[in-house]
Amino acid sequence: MKNKMLITFLIILLASCKKNKEDAAGPATDFEQIFESYWSQMNTKYMYWDIDTTNWDNTYVKYKPLFKALDISKDADIIKSQEYFAEMSASLIDSHFVLHFDSPLISQSDFYPALVRKSKRSDFHSPFPYLKIDSSYFDAGYLTGTYITSDSLRMTTACAFIHKNILYFNCDRFGLEEAYLSKGNRAKSCIDFFFDQLTNHSESVSKVIIDVRNNPGGNIEDLNFLIGHLISKPLKLGYTRYKTGLSKLGYTPWNEAIIQPSSNINKLSIPIIVLGDSFTISLAEAIVMAIHELPDGHFIGEQTWGATGPVASGYLYYGGPFAVSNFMNVTESSAEFKYVDGKIYEGIGFKPDFVVPFDLTKLELHHDTILEQAIFL
Numbered sequence: 454m455k456n457k458m459l460i461t462f463l464i465i466l467l468a469s470c471k472k473n474k475e476d477a478a479g480p481a482t483d484f485e486q487i488f489e490s491y492w493s494q495m496n497t498k499y500m501y502w503d504i505d506t507t508n509w510d511n512t513y514v515k516y517k518p519l520f521k522a523l524d525i526s527k528d529a530d531i532i533k534s535q536e537y538f539a540e541m542s543a544s545l546i547d548s549h550f551v552l553h554f555d556s557p558l559i560s561q562s563d564f565y566p567a568l569v570r571k572s573k574r575s576d577f578h579s580p581f582p583y584l585k586i587d588s589s590y591f592d593a594g595y596l597t598g599t600y601i602t603s604d605s606l607r608m609t610t611a612c613a614f615i616h617k618n619i620l621y622f623n624c625d626r627f628g629l630e631e632a633y634l635s636k637g638n639r640a641k642s643c644i645d646f647f648f649d650q651l652t653n654h655s656e657s658v659s660k661v662i663i664d665v666r667n668n669p670g671g672n673i674e675d676l677n678f679l680i681g682h683l684i685s686k687p688l689k690l691g692y693t694r695y696k697t698g699l700s701k702l703g704y705t706p707w708n709e710a711i712i713q714p715s716s717n718i719n720k721l722s723i724p725i726i727v728l729g730d731s732f733t734i735s736l737a738e739a740i741v742m743a744i745h746e747l748p749d750g751h752f753i754g755e756q757t758w759g760a761t762g763p764v765a766s767g768y769l770y771y772g773g774p775f776a777v778s779n780f781m782n783v784t785e786s787s788a789e790f791k792y793v794d795g796k797i798y799e800g801i802g803f804k805p806d807f808v809v810p811f812d813l814t815k816l817e818l819h820h821d822t823i824l825e826q827a828i829f830l
Contacts, residue, residue, distance in 0.1 A: 481525065481778035484534055488520035490777045491538070497699045500762055500772045500789045501799060505546050512541040531558045538781070539564040546800030548760035549735065551784040567760065567800070571731070578811050580667045580732045584623060586819050587664075590615050590828070596646055598639030602628035602671070610643040615828060618657060622647045623664040627671030627736050630678040648682050655719055662827050663744065664728040666754065670735025673763055680743045681715040683725055688712040690743050691792040693763070696771035703771075707791060712743060726751045726827045730811065731802070734758040741803055742792055751830065752805045754823045759802035762786025 481487045492513055502509070519537055523530040538552055548567035554560055571577055588595070588611075595613030602608055610632075611623040622643075632640040650658060661683070680688065692707035727744040729737070729752060738757045744750040765773055765787040773787030791797050807830070809823045816822075 481780045483525050484520040484523040484530070485517070487525075487534070487777055487780050488517060491781075491783070492517075494775045494777070494783070496701055498696065498772045498775055498785070499545070499547065500696065500786045501545075501547055502701050503704070503789075504797060504799075505544075507544045507546075516541050528558055531556050535559040535562050535564070539566075542566060543569065547762065547785050548758055548800050549762060549764050549784060549786050553782040553784065555780055555782070567758070571758075576731075576810070578731070578813065581811070581813070581816060583664070583666055583816075583821055583824070584609070584611055584625075586816060586821050587611075587621075587623070587824055588613075589819060590821070590824060591621070592617060596639070596643045598632075598641070598643040600628060600632035600635070600638045600640035602626075602631060604628075606671075608632065608640060608671070610640045612643045612647045615662075618659040619662060619828060620647070620650050620658045620660070621662045621664065625668055627668070627675040627679075627740075629672075629675045631672060633678070651682055651721065652717065652719065655721060655723075658723060660723055660827075660830075661721070661725045662728065662824070663725070663740070664824075665733050665737040665740055666728055666730040666823070667732045668734065668737035669732070670737050670760075673736055676736060676739050676743065677712055678715075679740060680712045682718060683721060683744070683747065684712065684714045685718050685720040686714060688714075688743060688746060689793055690739065690746065691790060693788045693790050695788050698771055704789070710790070722749070724749045724751060724830065726753055726830060728754050728823055728827060729757050729803075729805065730755040730823070731758060735760045735764070738798075738803055739790075745803070745806065746793060751807065751827075752803070753807045753827050753830070754805050754809055755811060756802040756804050756808075757798075759798060759800050760786075761790045761792075761797070761799050761803075763788050763790070 496509060516537055523534055535554060543566050545566055550566060552564040554562055591613035597611045600608045608626045608628045613621045615621055629644055632638055633644050690710045690712055693710050694705045694707050697703040697705055725744055725747055727741050729741045738761055741752050741757055745752045770787045774784050776782045807826055809826050812822050
């Protein structure tokens with residue numbers, strides 16, 4: 454069961470990292486050509502060469518002769534090439550980074566360095582379906598809803614009251630604004646109820662809990678859409694920068710990342726608590742960081758995944774996803790993000806204000822210790 458849950462989550466996670474087949478060049482004729490294309494595109498497009506300790510020049514010296522010796526017509530060499538690509542990319546800190554292979558022989562062997570590293574940690578655990586347990590904490594009449602995003606991914610939302618005055622909201626990926634602007638889905642009803650309580654009934658709400666555990670991220674517009682309903686003035690989240698061209702270390706200046714409030718929002722003077730875990734990834738991490746920055750914002754749970762740089766189409770920026778002929782696609786960050794505290798959390802993750810370790814024994818007894826910490830804080 455544990456492995457099945459992890460595999461299911463990773464299928465969703467990898468689906469969130471869109472492949473970049475539209476950038477593909479013509480068919481590869483040999484492995485030396487494939488290696489040269491991969492190495493050179495990584496050399497110019499990868500965002501973190503300013504802080505990544507991987508010696509990329511050394512990988513060229515070591516692996517070029519190894520790839521040159523491979524025969525693209527031999528199955529064993531195709532399999533060996535996957536091992537080489539994984540070895541030379543294993544230490545990259547970009548936690549969005551994934552190699553997707555197109556060859557049927559290795560198409561099920563996507564390489565995700567961040568997952569490989571994390572799976573070796575003593576505190577690693579599979580994703581857990583918290584909502585199945587947490588519903589027992591909810592007052593009667595709570596709402597749940599699902600929505601299939603434009604990427605054909607299922608988003609589940611829940612909104613509830615706990616102890617009659619704690620407002621709880623959960624989503625397991627981000628497509629909130631898309632669902633809200635669509636018709637005929639129950640996720641919209643959930644979102645509507647949550648925003649209505651914040652806007653029109655905030656005097657009866659003593660605390661807000663937003664749960665983004667097991668959330669791999671999603672649509673970036675949800676950062677303004679969700680956080681904008683929690684703030685009454687612009688919120689500075691941090692800074693982003695991009696590549697300026699084909700130079701390995703050519704970057705734009707750092708630009709401020711500002712979240713704007715939604716219109717007609719009352720100032721909330723109550724605790725706003727976000728729940729996150731080690732599978733809180735990408736945009737979900739930005740949500741955690743934004744709530745942490747609120748005057749009475751708190752983050753409870755586990756340290757997040759550490760994939761903080763946004764991912765966009767390879768056509769939009771000099772950095773980011775790219776394709777290597779018809780052999781593989783590379784997902785990676787399109788921009789570098791620095792939090793408002795001046796620190797870069799890529800490959801590290803964001804640490805909670807209140808650390809509550811994952812406790813499977815208590816969860817199996819229907820006790821969610823992370824949620825309970827939030828309720829009684």
